[in-house]
Amino acid sequence: xxxxxxxxxxxxxxxxxxxxANMRVKIGATRDGRITAGEAILHxxxxxxxxxxxxxxxxxxxxxxxxEHVRAVGFDVLVNRPKVAAYRAPGAPISEYAVESVVDEVAxxxxxxxxxxxxxxxxREGTKASHGPKxxxxxxxxxxxxxxxxxxxxxxxxxxxxxGVASGYWxxxxxxxxxxxxxxxxxxxxxxxxxxxxxxxxxxxxxMVAEELGVELDKVRPMIGDTSSLGYNFxxxxxxxxxxxxxxxxxxARDLVSQLRERAAKIWDVPVxxxxxxxxxxxxxxxxxGPTETLSFRDLAESMGKTGGPLVGQASExxxxxxxxxxxxxxxVDVDRETGRVEILRYTVVQDAGKAIHPSYVEGQxxxxxxxxxxxxxxxxxxxxxxxxxxxxxxxxxxxxxxxxVPMIDTxxxxxxxxxxxxxxxxxxxxxxxPPLAAISNAVADALGIRFSELPMxxxxxxAAIAAASSSK
Amino acid sequence: MAxxxxxxxxxxxxxxxxxxxxxxxxxxxxxxxxxxxYPDLAAQLTDxxxxxxxxxxxxxxxxxxxxxxxxxxxxPRIGGG
Numbered sequence: 029x030x031x032x033x034x035x036x037x038x039x040x041x042x043x044x045x046x047x048x049a050n051m052r053v054k055i056g057a058t059r060d061g062r063i064t065a066g067e068a069i070l071h072x073x074x075x076x077x078x079x080x081x082x083x084x085x086x087x088x089x090x091x092x093x094x095x096e097h098v099r100a101v102g103f104d105v106l107v108n109r110p111k112v113a114a115y116r117a118p119g120a121p122i123s124e125y126a127v128e129s130v131v132d133e134v135a136x137x138x139x140x141x142x143x144x145x146x147x148x149x150x151x152r153e154g155t156k157a158s159h160g161p162k163x164x165x166x167x168x169x170x171x172x173x174x175x176x177x178x179x180x181x182x183x184x185x186x187x188x189x190x191x192g193v194a195s196g197y198w199x200x201x202x203x204x205x206x207x208x209x210x211x212x213x214x215x216x217x218x219x220x221x222x223x224x225x226x227x228x229x230x231x232x233x234x235x236m237v238a239e240e241l242g243v244e245l246d247k248v249r250p251m252i253g254d255t256s257s258l259g260y261n262f263x264x265x266x267x268x269x270x271x272x273x274x275x276x277x278x279x280x281a282r283d284l285v286s287q288l289r290e291r292a293a294k295i296w297d298v299p300v301x302x303x304x305x306x307x308x309x310x311x312x313x314x315x316x317x318g319p320t321e322t323l324s325f326r327d328l329a330e331s332m333g334k335t336g337g338p339l340v341g342q343a344s345e346x347x348x349x350x351x352x353x354x355x356x357x358x359x360x361v362d363v364d365r366e367t368g369r370v371e372i373l374r375y376t377v378v379q380d381a382g383k384a385i386h387p388s389y390v391e392g393q394x395x396x397x398x399x400x401x402x403x404x405x406x407x408x409x410x411x412x413x414x415x416x417x418x419x420x421x422x423x424x425x426x427x428x429x430x431x432x433x434v435p436m437i438d439t440x441x442x443x444x445x446x447x448x449x450x451x452x453x454x455x456x457x458x459x460x461x462x463p464p465l466a467a468i469s470n471a472v473a474d475a476l477g478i479r480f481s482e483l484p485m486x487x488x489x490x491x492a493a494i495a496a497a498s499s500s501k
Numbered sequence: 502m503a504x505x506x507x508x509x510x511x512x513x514x515x516x517x518x519x520x521x522x523x524x525x526x527x528x529x530x531x532x533x534x535x536x537x538x539y540p541d542l543a544a545q546l547t548d549x550x551x552x553x554x555x556x557x558x559x560x561x562x563x564x565x566x567x568x569x570x571x572x573x574x575x576x577p578r579i580g581g582g
Contacts, residue, residue: 083509083577114582160508160574161553199579201560266581348559448557458581 040421044113045410047072047080051126053089061140063149065097066090066158070123072104075111080104081119084199087159088462089123091197092168092354093131093149098158108416114265116400117198117458121465125483128194128466133479142193142470143176143356150195151354167380167444168195168354174440175356180376185360189373190475195356196462200455201266202347202448205273206259207280209237209341213333215326217241217284217341220253221273222261227396227457228389229269233277235385236451240281242308243325259344267455270385271446272347278450284341291335292323349448353456355379357398357463361471368491370406370472372433378440382454387441390456395437397460403429404461405468407484427486503531503571511575514542528552529563531573551576 034043050071056064068089072080082102089100100123135145150169156162175181175193185191210218219237223229230250238245255261262268285305292310293300302313309322332339360373377394384390407427411419420426445452465483473479478493502522512519523538525531531552536543551560553574559565560578567573 081580084579087577114580116582118580118582160506160576161558161572162556164556199558201579201581203560266579268581346562348562348565349557 036423037421040410040426041418042110044075044111046115046404047074047082047112047119047122049073049085049122051123053126053130055127055130055134057134057138059138061135061138061145061148063093063095063134066093066095066127067098068100068123068127070100070102070126072102072119072122073107073109073112074104075107075109077111078104078106080112081114083119085119085123088117088120088197088199089127090158091352092146092151092195093158094151094155095149095158100158109410116397116461120196120198120458121401121404121462124194124196124462125465125469128196128463129469129479129481132192132194132466132470132473143172143181146193146195146356147172147176164351165444165447166352166354167442168197168356170442170444171195171354171356171378171380171440174442175358175376175378178358178376178378178440180358180360180374180438186362188475189360189362190471190473191358191360192467192469192471192474193356193358194463194466194470195354196459197352197354198267198455198459198462199352200271200350200458201268202272202350203262203266203268204344204346205261205276206344207273207276207342208253208258209280209284211284211329211332211339213330215243215324215329216247216249217243219248219250219277220258221250221277222253222255222258223264223269223273224252225269226264227393228386229264229273231389232270232385233274236274236278237281240278240285241325242306247325266350267353267457267459268350271350271382271449271453271455274385274451274453275347275449276343276345279343279345280341282341283343284339287339287341288325288328291328291332291339294335295323295331349446351382351446351448351454353380353382353454353459355394355459355463357467359464359467359471361468361475363472363475363490365494368487368489368494370468370485370490372402372435372468374435374438375402376438376440377460378442379456379459380442380444380454381456382446382449383443383452384441385451385453390441391439393456394439394460397458398437398464399429399434401461401464402434402468403427405465405483405485407486409484409486502569503567503573505531505535505573505575508574508576511542511545514545515539525567527564527566528554528559531567549578551578
């Protein structure tokens with residue numbers, strides 16, 4: 029086995045950024061605001077090897093819109109730069125930045141409110157998506173309506189400030205997961221999963237298992253098992269863990285409940301069909317107990333060594349039916365006309381979660397995605413010298429947003445349940461990075477009257493654009 | 502027969518055909534029958550695909566059922582970051 033350790037500089041130079049891109053988007057619309065056609069020609073940098081995320085970029089570009097005539101063509105372009113790598117909703121923020129910028133321009137040209145314009149053209153359940161299949165239950169319209177009704181959208185701007193709106197889409201995936209529930213004699217249960225927790229999934233999975241078993245959350249101890257301690261698990265990615273591993277965890281809990289009912293039936297010497305499981309207790313359908321009125325989870329755990337041995341719930345599945353999540357973001361900005369710095373004054377994320385199992389962690393994903401997108405929109409870029417050497421291979425010069433750069437990101441959780449999950453869960457991790465690029469660009473255009481078609485809108489670039497606009501007057 | 506739509510670059514291997522009808526009761530049968538009908542396409546019908554059946558997207562699921570009137574879309578595989 030070889031262990032490879034890279035310095036921060038090597039990580040920047042060799043492990044892969046997101047694609048750069050060059051795009052052309054055309055949208056036609058009637059005077060009353062109905063989009064008649066959309067076309068996107070997308071060129072994504074792949075670096076030295078094929079493999080940019082241009083396929084999902086092309087698929088997602090027009091997903092928020094119900095279009096009769098639509099075409100998206102993607103090119104995977106090899107260039108003499110580092111290979112690219114997957115980066116939160118790979119490919120989608122790029123293409124949707126271009127489309128959502130043009131949508132904003134068309135709405136302005138038609139003098140229609142940008143949310144109203146999106147509502148007139150929004151994808152709904154049954155819409156044939158631009159990438160082919162018909163959408164199931166989706167929550168785009170609900171996010172637009174919630175954004176429109178939000179205090180943020182209703183509040184006035186000060187002179188010189190700008191407001192931008194953009195929507196975004198990501199597919200989400202399911203995949204293979206395995207879950208084991210190991211019961212202890214003290215009435216606790218170890219929830220062992222193989223999908224590492226990168227956003228609060230242990231808490232969400234624990235809550236679903238506690239709900240199924242009818243026990244307090246602190247009786248469930250979630251942990252990430254080693255590769256060899258469980259059946260196969262696909263990685264954490266594609267916004268799949270709370271959906272896919274969550275469904276498998278629920279099924280493992282139902283397997284355990286089935287065993288608990290069998291043990292209670294043995295103890296009471298009645299058919300298992302006569303046993304119900306309710307609020308963490310076994311009870312008989314006819315309302316009569318055996319020697320005791322009920323048998324709790326703890327009672328059955330305590331006696332498991334004498335009633336048949338260890339109680340272990342298990343499930344392994346290849347989960348299908350991931351449902352997409354749509355989001356709509358609203359952002360206010362101010363632009364320092366002397367330095368070119370764009371300040372984020374207020375930011376609101378509205379997104380469909382299907383069902384938010386742990387709302388605070390869902391909000392955390394919304395906020396994290398928005399801030400990652402703010403960095404992409406305003407500052408983050410690889411800067412090369414004239415010889416092609418990377419000049420900013422470190423976090424001192426590669427400008428990521430820090431807490432002092434952003435306001436509290438407000439969130440609204442919309443819930444349009446996914447029928448393929450027992451509680452309605454949709455993945456939420458990737459969609460929140462999709463809208464910020466266009467939302468901020470639209471806000472800057474609103475503030476300055478200058479449309480930026482290149483990112484990031486860093487101070488030198490903004491200052492140059494202001495100077496160019498002034499000199500052309 | 503299921504109504505099948507090919508998206509992305511798959512049309513390059515079917516002489517431009519993107520919509521067709523095929524008899525198949527599940528995804529594995531669909532891919533086999535498509536490969537027989539379009540031999541150049543067979544090599545492309547790999548793990549890099551996602552298959553949407555009546556709007557529900559499947560990946561790595563040979564035995565997902567296809568109904569006689571199902572609408573099926575073959576799409577690039579979806580990953581994530």
